[in-house]
Amino acid sequence: xxxxxxxxxxxxxxxGTMTRAAELLxxxxxxxxxxxxxxxxxxxxxxxxxxxxxxxxxxxxxLFYVEAARALEAVENASRVAAEIRSGRRGHLAIAAYPxxxxxxxxxxxxxxxxxxxxLQVKIITRNSATVRELVSTQQFDLAVAELPLDYPxxxxxxxxxxxxxxxxxxxPLAKLKQITPDDLDGVPFVTLFRGDPIYxxxxxxxxxxxxxxNVVAETEFFSTACQLVTEGRGVGIVDPVVxxxxxxxxxIRPFKPRxxxxxxxxxxxxxxxxxxxxxFVKLLRRALRA
Amino acid sequence: xxxxxxxxxxxxxxxGTMTRAAELLxxxxxxxxxxxxxxxxxxxxxxxxxxxxxxxxxxxxxLFYVEAARALEAVENASRVAAEIRSGRRGHLAIAAYPxxxxxxxxxxxxxxxxxxxxLQVKIITRNSATVRELVSTQQFDLAVAELPLDYPxxxxxxxxxxxxxxxxxxxPLAKLKQITPDDLDGVPFVTLFRGDPIYxxxxxxxxxxxxxxNVVAETEFFSTACQLVTEGRGVGIVDPVVxxxxxxxxxIRPFKPRxxxxxxxxxxxxxxxxxxxxxFVKLLRRALRA
DNA sequence: TATCCATTATAGCAGATTCGTATAGTCGTC
DNA sequence: GACGACTATACGAATCTGCTATAATGGATA
Numbered sequence: 134x135x136x137x138x139x140x141x142x143x144x145x146x147x148x149g150t151m152t153r154a155a156e157l158l159x160x161x162x163x164x165x166x167x168x169x170x171x172x173x174x175x176x177x178x179x180x181x182x183x184x185x186x187x188x189x190x191x192x193x194x195x196l197f198y199v200e201a202a203r204a205l206e207a208v209e210n211a212s213r214v215a216a217e218i219r220s221g222r223r224g225h226l227a228i229a230a231y232p233x234x235x236x237x238x239x240x241x242x243x244x245x246x247x248x249x250x251x252x253l254q255v256k257i258i259t260r261n262s263a264t265v266r267e268l269v270s271t272q273q274f275d276l277a278v279a280e281l282p283l284d285y286p287x288x289x290x291x292x293x294x295x296x297x298x299x300x301x302x303x304x305x306p307l308a309k310l311k312q313i314t315p316d317d318l319d320g321v322p323f324v325t326l327f328r329g330d331p332i333y334x335x336x337x338x339x340x341x342x343x344x345x346x347x348n349v350v351a352e353t354e355f356f357s358t359a360c361q362l363v364t365e366g367r368g369v370g371i372v373d374p375v376v377x378x379x380x381x382x383x384x385x386i387r388p389f390k391p392r393x394x395x396x397x398x399x400x401x402x403x404x405x406x407x408x409x410x411x412x413x414f415v416k417l418l419r420r421a422l423r424a
Numbered sequence: 425x426x427x428x429x430x431x432x433x434x435x436x437x438x439x440g441t442m443t444r445a446a447e448l449l450x451x452x453x454x455x456x457x458x459x460x461x462x463x464x465x466x467x468x469x470x471x472x473x474x475x476x477x478x479x480x481x482x483x484x485x486x487l488f489y490v491e492a493a494r495a496l497e498a499v500e501n502a503s504r505v506a507a508e509i510r511s512g513r514r515g516h517l518a519i520a521a522y523p524x525x526x527x528x529x530x531x532x533x534x535x536x537x538x539x540x541x542x543x544l545q546v547k548i549i550t551r552n553s554a555t556v557r558e559l560v561s562t563q564q565f566d567l568a569v570a571e572l573p574l575d576y577p578x579x580x581x582x583x584x585x586x587x588x589x590x591x592x593x594x595x596x597p598l599a600k601l602k603q604i605t606p607d608d609l610d611g612v613p614f615v616t617l618f619r620g621d622p623i624y625x626x627x628x629x630x631x632x633x634x635x636x637x638x639n640v641v642a643e644t645e646f647f648s649t650a651c652q653l654v655t656e657g658r659g660v661g662i663v664d665p666v667v668x669x670x671x672x673x674x675x676x677i678r679p680f681k682p683r684x685x686x687x688x689x690x691x692x693x694x695x696x697x698x699x700x701x702x703x704x705f706v707k708l709l710r711r712a713l714r715a
Numbered sequence: 716t717a718t719c720c721a722t723t724a725t726a727g728c729a730g731a732t733t734c735g736t737a738t739a740g741t742c743g744t745c
Numbered sequence: 746g747a748c749g750a751c752t753a754t755a756c757g758a759a760t761c762t763g764c765t766a767t768a769a770t771g772g773a774t775a
Contacts, residue, residue: 162751
């Protein structure tokens with residue numbers, strides 16, 4: 134059973150005569166004739182009665198038409214879907230990400246990305262960086278963003294490094310400095326990430342190196358929480374300049390010395406080929422993370 | 425988009441390598457290769473990554489596979505339905521019939537007919553003969569059975585004529601006669617069809633011709649009702665020997681003289697070609713009505 | 716490193732399919 | 746009986762299909 138036969142059959146059922154069906158399909162009448170003859174021969178059905186040089190569909194033709202039309206529609210649908218996939222209008226994007234980025238930056242980028250992709254399905258899962266690392270290795274995600282370092286580094290990994298900045302209320306006396314050091318923060322109430330975090334370690338070293346007293350008044354799991362505490366006037370803190378930017382709207386941001394390094398990475402599944410969609414989104418994400 | 429391309433694609437997705445897919449489809453590996461290349465070119469999708477001489481399906485291929493498989497199934501289904509129609513396993517039969525035949529004989533024949541036709545859909549509508557005649561002219565039925573005469577006789581009509589028989593309880597004194605005439609029934613309680621029915625007219629003429637008194641104690645619309653009254657001992661009556669046979673199980677049936685003619689006809693839609701199914705059933709029905 | 720093995724890709728050819736043109740056949744209508 | 750509308754058949758050119766032969770690739774192995 135060939136597709137062209139079904140197309141001819143449908144056109145013939147819809148338009149009554151081979152001559153008209155041929156016009157509609159942009160082919161010759163004898164072409165239709167042989168197609169229909171072939172279809173009748175192959176199915177073994179008498180689809181039309183030849184009465185006086187005219188065609189009359191048999192009840193069998195009407196029964197078969199339902200299925201033929203359905204089959205054609207399914208094929209045409211497959212064709213349309215292929216076009217949608219190609220143009221990036223259809224697809225899905227499953228992203229695993231750590232909290233700070235999945236709260237603001239990712240949704241912002243995704244809604245921009247989805248603007249001209251009507252059939253896009255997006256799934257974001259928020260987990261801590263270790264879990265994100267595990268998830269991406271199970272191949273269930275197209276993309277992941279995690280903080281470094283990772284216990285088991287993976288091969289397809291694009292790293293972004295940032296020098297952390299000091300954040301403090303505009304009204305804070307230190308806000309008038311161009312650059313801030315541990316000396317400036319001697320005894321100043323400080324909001325930091327948890328003890329286990331590399332940021333914590335680096336800060337501890339920095340303060341001890343400068344011989345300044347580090348007055349930790351709050352430890353948080355995420356930069357976003359720390360930002361909110363600083364906004365509320367609980368103290369000053371440190372933050373990355375890109376991912377956390379949306380959380381530091383009302384705050385003063387100043388370079389911090391010595392360098393406190395913060396690294397994140399885009400992870401891709403290793404054994405899986407990345408989808409075009411994922412590659413396109415990575416481009417957008419990369420631009421945002423480089424900025 | 426050609427069917428063979430989709431088949432190759434499906435086989436390749438299911439079996440991983442072109443070599444195996446080729447085996448399964450009974451074709452050569454280069455054949456698959458060119459088919460897939462053609463499909464990729466026509467859809468504009470990169471369906472497989474060529475990594476180290478092996479194929480790895482892209483996420484796009486997985487998305488497209490869903491639709492491709494669906495389309496193939498629809499086509500295969502159409503093919504299967506065609507076979508079912510051809511073998512008479514699928515189809516419908518809409519029959520309009522007058523009451524006496526639609527109560528016993530038609531259901532009996534239809535259940536026999538449906539025994540080896542699992543997908544057969546049957547619709548029986550019971551109306552009086554005039555309505556049946558109208559219904560069949562609206563082309564909504566494959567087949568109709570009506571009593572004659574009809575106001576507007578239709579062309580496609582196969583007539584069956586019967587000589588009515590006298591029915592009476594086995595215990596009735598007249599049951600020992602070989603043949604019964606109006607003389608024998610002089611004054612005997614008689615069950616007949618309604619006044620407007622040709623049977624009524626013919627009986628009235630017969631009795632008056634023989635100079636016998638026709639003692640009508642009941643008029644019914646259908647033979648089946650009349651049969652039941654006779655069975656209950658309300659009187660004797662007259663009945664056709666074939667259609668009503670199922671209703672006269674416990675009764676004595678004797679030839680009646682003079683001839684009382686009862687005619688029915690199988691009607692076919694005129695402008696519609698009859699389905700193979702209908703033609704097959706007509707054969708069965710014809711054999712039953714001729715018996 | 717060289718060789719073998721399993722795989723995919725390409726070239727060339729024969730046969731099948733498709734589809735056009737030309738033409739004949741059929742039927743209803745004027 | 747001619748005409749118009751339609752379908753069927755014949756035939757040839759272009760295209761498609763699918764084969765064999767063969768090259769190319771890369772992993773495994775000695």
